[in-house]
Amino acid sequence: MRVDVITLFPELVESVAAHGVTGRAARAGLLELVSWNPRADAGDRHGTVDDRSYGGGPGMVMKVEPLRTTIRRARQAVPVPASVVYLSPQGRRLQQNDVRDLAAQPRVILLCGRYEGIDERLLNTEVDDEISLGDFVLSGGEIPAMAVIDAVARWLPGALGHEDSAAADSFSDGLLDYPHYTRPESVDGLHVPGVLLGGDHQAIGRWRCKQALGRTWLRRPELLAGQELDADSRRLLREFIDEYRADDRDEPV
Numbered sequence: 001m002r003v004d005v006i007t008l009f010p011e012l013v014e015s016v017a018a019h020g021v022t023g024r025a026a027r028a029g030l031l032e033l034v035s036w037n038p039r040a041d042a043g044d045r046h047g048t049v050d051d052r053s054y055g056g057g058p059g060m061v062m063k064v065e066p067l068r069t070t071i072r073r074a075r076q077a078v079p080v081p082a083s084v085v086y087l088s089p090q091g092r093r094l095q096q097n098d099v100r101d102l103a104a105q106p107r108v109i110l111l112c113g114r115y116e117g118i119d120e121r122l123l124n125t126e127v128d129d130e131i132s133l134g135d136f137v138l139s140g141g142e143i144p145a146m147a148v149i150d151a152v153a154r155w156l157p158g159a160l161g162h163e164d165s166a167a168a169d170s171f172s173d174g175l176l177d178y179p180h181y182t183r184p185e186s187v188d189g190l191h192v193p194g195v196l197l198g199g200d201h202q203a204i205g206r207w208r209c210k211q212a213l214g215r216t217w218l219r220r221p222e223l224l225a226g227q228e229l230d231a232d233s234r235r236l237l238r239e240f241i242d243e244y245r246a247d248d249r250d251e252p253v
């Protein structure tokens with residue numbers, strides 16, 4: 001998959017392709033990352049890409065023309081169609097199913113804003129989709145773009161180790177992850193749950209499924225509300241809730 005990123009800070013975004021899973025995906029040719037700096041398309045010797053806001057107020061706004069030129073140059077660089085995705089808190093919240101859909105595309109162009117934002121006319125004419133990382137304000141779209149690239153790279157066939165798959169990740173089944181443990185077996189009197197030491201893989205699978213359901217019920221009940229659980233999952237969740245109540249723990253809100 002090819003990801004083009006339009007950003008005033010190309011080095012920042014390119015660093016995502018230098019480490020870890022994304023680094024390996026890039027070196028293996030599964031992920032091709034190309035960055036474009038709109039400053040190169042500013043058309044004046046100062047590289048002006050921003051200007052004061054009509055209507056007044058603090059902060060600058062990114063101008064239409066340099067970004068429009070850069071987006072069009074990026075689009076035309078290869079004959080592979082791409083949607084332009086703007087990272088902004090005004091977009092819909094990114095979910096794992098959006099990530100999976102993006103990873104199935106041959107190409108995407110990510111647009112990173114800085115300052116107060118981008119002139120609305122550029123967004124209305126050149127942008128296909130707007131996504132948000134969450135309800136908080138960052139100083140630029142670069143970190144969200146890197147997060148999207150990281151999440152997408154995990155779905156590219158071969159990017160994870162052979163026995164791993166993105167479909168097995170937390171959220172891909174709509175649930176939170178189950179707890180993980182590694183050596184030693186005991187730390188300051190805190191023990192690894194016995195079932196994980198016994199080698200009964202069916203029992204381990206059931207325990208993990210039950211924990212994933214139970215933790216989702218406790219911490220993110222709205223994720224369960226949007227799901228049709230099968231009979232096995234309903235039974236495991238019922239067991240979790242009964243044990244939780246038997247321990248007289250506080251109910252989730």
Ligand code: 4GS
Nearest residue numbers: 087088132133137138139140144
């Ligand atoms: C986000 C966010 C963000 C908004 C960029 C103000 C600079 C900033 N982008 N998810 N202008 N949250 N963008 O905060 O995507």
